[in-house]
Amino acid sequence: MTRKNILVFRELPDDQLARLQAAHEVTVANPRIDAQRASFDAALPLAHGLIGSSFPIDDALLARAPLLEVVSSVSVGVDNYALAALHARDILLCHTPGVLDETVADTVFALLMATSRRVVELSNLVREGRWTKNIGEDLFGFDVHGKTLGLLGFGRIGQAIARRASLGFGMPVLYHTRRPVDLAAQAPELQGRALFTARDELLARADFVVAMLPLSDSTRDMIDASVFDAMKSGAIFINGGRGATVREDALLAALESGRLRAAGLDVFATEPLPDESPLRTHPRVTPLPHIGSATHETRHAMAELATTNLLRALAGERPLAVYDTASA
Ligand SMILES: NC(=O)C1=CN([C@@H]2O[C@H](COP(=O)(O)OP(=O)(O)OC[C@H]3O[C@@H](n4cnc5c(N)ncnc54)[C@H](OP(=O)(O)O)[C@@H]3O)[C@@H](O)[C@H]2O)C=CC1
Numbered sequence: 001m002t003r004k005n006i007l008v009f010r011e012l013p014d015d016q017l018a019r020l021q022a023a024h025e026v027t028v029a030n031p032r033i034d035a036q037r038a039s040f041d042a043a044l045p046l047a048h049g050l051i052g053s054s055f056p057i058d059d060a061l062l063a064r065a066p067l068l069e070v071v072s073s074v075s076v077g078v079d080n081y082a083l084a085a086l087h088a089r090d091i092l093l094c095h096t097p098g099v100l101d102e103t104v105a106d107t108v109f110a111l112l113m114a115t116s117r118r119v120v121e122l123s124n125l126v127r128e129g130r131w132t133k134n135i136g137e138d139l140f141g142f143d144v145h146g147k148t149l150g151l152l153g154f155g156r157i158g159q160a161i162a163r164r165a166s167l168g169f170g171m172p173v174l175y176h177t178r179r180p181v182d183l184a185a186q187a188p189e190l191q192g193r194a195l196f197t198a199r200d201e202l203l204a205r206a207d208f209v210v211a212m213l214p215l216s217d218s219t220r221d222m223i224d225a226s227v228f229d230a231m232k233s234g235a236i237f238i239n240g241g242r243g244a245t246v247r248e249d250a251l252l253a254a255l256e257s258g259r260l261r262a263a264g265l266d267v268f269a270t271e272p273l274p275d276e277s278p279l280r281t282h283p284r285v286t287p288l289p290h291i292g293s294a295t296h297e298t299r300h301a302m303a304e305l306a307t308t309n310l311l312r313a314l315a316g317e318r319p320l321a322v323y324d325t326a327s328a
Pocket residue numbers: 076077078097098100104152153154155156157158176177178179180212213214215218219240241242266267290291292293
């Protein structure tokens with residue numbers, strides 16, 4: 001088989017890099033690192049395949065890659081990619097759905113538990129030597145079990161969150177999407193447990209509102225002041241999807257007005273979160289540095305799937321997970 005040129009634009013585990021090197025010529029260059037930018041720029045015009053994550057592959061970049069056949073993302077989200085331009089140039093886009101669902105659902109649950117039981121705040125009280133007497137009502141938390149969960153987005157990861165909530169914590173689950181999910185076919189264990197609900201009814205009833213949405217034209221800024229205003233007073237908001245689906249100014253206003261009890265955020269409109277963002281230090285926000293899928297096992301599984309996708313595409317075989325850029 002002809003050896004082709006692969007440009008790895010974010011580090012891969014050694015065993016996956018070795019799989020690529022066995023079949024093709026590989027350049028590793030992360031354009032976010034100043035010292036590697038020149039080698040990225042030099043390799044791009046010769047690249048048949050790109051593999052990596054967390055870097056925008058836009059129209060201008062694609063124009064510098066005339067030989068490109070496939071982009072393999074080590075992520076499930078595809079908001080970093082110029083979908084219409086990839087489609088127009090007939091370049092395949094592969095991603096990593098499925099292998100990270102349970103891990104991301106665990107992370108979202110960690111935020112649910114941390115915000116409701118004030119885990120970070122109370123742990124800091126102990127660490128800082130302020131645990132001098134039994135804590136009083138002012139530091140009590142809020143039960144999770146039995147409370148109502150409202151999911152905005154009910155795809156692979158949303159359903160994994162719903163299983164934890166319903167089967168593990170006895171929580172009624174409401175979800176809102178553009179189309180109801182056929183639970184009998186997709187998630188029979190959630191039949192009768194997760195209910196498709198109009199958006200405003202979900203917001204009025206849910207004690208926890210969890211956003212697990214992709215970023216697209218239809219979801220950008222979707223969670224705005226009207227959404228926070230429609231939430232039950234004292235609700236907790238969690239975002240595990242993408243930061244730019246939320247108007248962060250409206251989120252802050254909802255925290256300040258007391259409508260929101262707390263927020264748990266793994267994702268932000270700008271990442272890494274700028275120093276000056278009030279969300280960084282807000283006493284009722286638990287921020288995480290976009291670690292939804294960041295376990296050894298899952299990041300390796302994602303790299304392995306992305307590597308397989310790329311090798312198959314370059315060999316003219318059908319990759320295991322292709323994103324339909326025509327649908328964008
Ligand atoms: N924090 C992290 O580290 C991670 C974050 N993510 C993010 O989570 C996202 C979701 O992943 P996954 O569950 O695999 O994706 P899926 O495609 O399986 O699910 C997406 C869900 O969002 C719904 N949705 C899309 N657009 C809208 C809309 N305008 N209004 C209401 N609902 C909408 C879809 O339903 P319908 O189309 O019927 O509306 C579907 O239920 C990823 O795209 C990624 O951005 C993923 C992994 C890790």
